[in-house]
Amino acid sequence: MKAAVLYEKNHIVYKDMEIRKCQPDEVKVKVMAAGICGSDTHKMIQKWKYDLPAIMGHEFSGYVVEKGSKVTDVNIGERVVGIPFLPCRKCEYCLRGQYSLCDHYGMIGSKSYGAFAEFVNIKATNILSIGNMDFEDAAMIEPSAVALHGVLNIRPQIGDVVAVFGVGTIGMLVIQWLKIAGVKEIIAIDISDKKLQDAVKIGCEKVINPLKEDLVAKIHQYTNEMGVDIALECAGSKVTQEQCLLVTRKQGKVGYLGIAYSDVTLSEKAFENIFRKELILKGFWNCYSSPFPGKEWSNTIEFAKAGKIKLKDFISHRFALRDTQYAFNMMIERQEEYNKVMIIPNKE
Structure with a gap:
């Protein structure tokens, strides 16, 4: 098969690779x-x-083209979404059904070969049928499940005011799930005016660009000096990871979906807010629950099929498999503004 193979730091080669036969x-x-x-x-x-x-x-x-000898409940030609997370199913957390916290998980695309290739082998327990769902929509199920995992577990209440920091793919999906959950108002925060405009289109009542406005003052203005009920961090930025603590009301909730890629140093005020305001802080990792892979996945499929949540609308770029290196260069060097970037290994 053809594959985009990573050999070292940002060095991807489009080449022929052997792919083994399916295990049973x-x-x-x-x-x-x-x-x-x-x-x-x-x-x-x-x-x-x-x-x-x-x-x-x-x-x-994609769709199934081969199956192992012990696979009986999957059909050749079936259209499926891949579930990349491979829980051990033996550790304490798996036995509790807390699969996202598995101690010994595998992962398609990092610990084993992934999908920037024409074909991928995966356990039959790690696919879900998508029926006639568009393949690009289906490739967005995993990020939608990540967003929903955070929303479900931060437990918004009807009437809440929520600040969403970072309105890239995950942030936009979070906004949609919050609307479905019944929050009163969503304030989108980003340094890209284009992304803020997109947030308004999907129902955000208010937006703030912190490069142009005083974030804390604006939040206080919008919330009658109270602060937001919930702040959700979706950017993975040490700046926004601190800002969440500055804009949340007393006994409010802060949820972290963005990954920390560097040390986060908190100002005295941000840290004091945690205990002076009795804030509740929660982190959200992966997107799995019981029964595996969880309602994060099943709800995404059902709501997308019903047209209640948009998925592929957030795809900004599409590249052929042979252009995977170019796609990564574009993202890493920020040559263009982008949202979700999709690789298309095979044409329909």
Whole structure:
């Protein structure tokens, strides 16, 4: 098969690779769409800790072209989404059904070959049927599940005012789920005016660009000096990770979905707010619950099919598999403003 193979820091080669036959419990998926996650770019240039050469890509969909001898409940030609997380199913957290916290998980696209390739092998327990769902929509199920995992577990109440920091792919998906959850008002915060305009289009009542306005003052103006009920950090920036603590009301909630890629140093005021305001801080990792992979995944599929949540609308760029290196260069060097970048390994 053809694959985009990572050999070292931001060095990807488009080449022929051997792909083994399916193991008895696996299926082989012909990859029709695979998204580049923000974590892919960071892991590749900062903290790649897995074996090289590697094939990245963990947000993907396609259809089954081969199945192992023990696979009986999957059909050849079935349209599926891949679930990249491989829980051990033996540790304390797996036995509790807290799969996102598994101590010994595997991961398609980092610990094993992923979907920036024409085909990928995956356990039959790690696919879900998508019916007639568009392949690009289906490749967005994983990031949507990440967003929903955060929203479900921060437990917004009807009437809440929520600040969403960072309105890239995850932030935009979070906004949609918050609207479905019944919050009263969402304040989108980003340094890109274009992304803020997009947030308004999907229902954000207010937006703030902190490069142009005083963030804390503006939040106080919008909330009658109270602060927001919930602040959700979706940018993975040490700046916004602190700002969440400055704009949340007393006994409010702060949820962290963005990954910290550098040390976070808090100002005295931000740290004092945690205890003086009795804030509740929660972190959200991955997107899995019981029964595996969880309602984060099943709800995304059901709501997307019903037209209640938009997925592929947030795809800004599409690249052929042979152009994967170009796609990463564009993102890492920020040559263009982008949202979700999709690799298309095979044409329909």
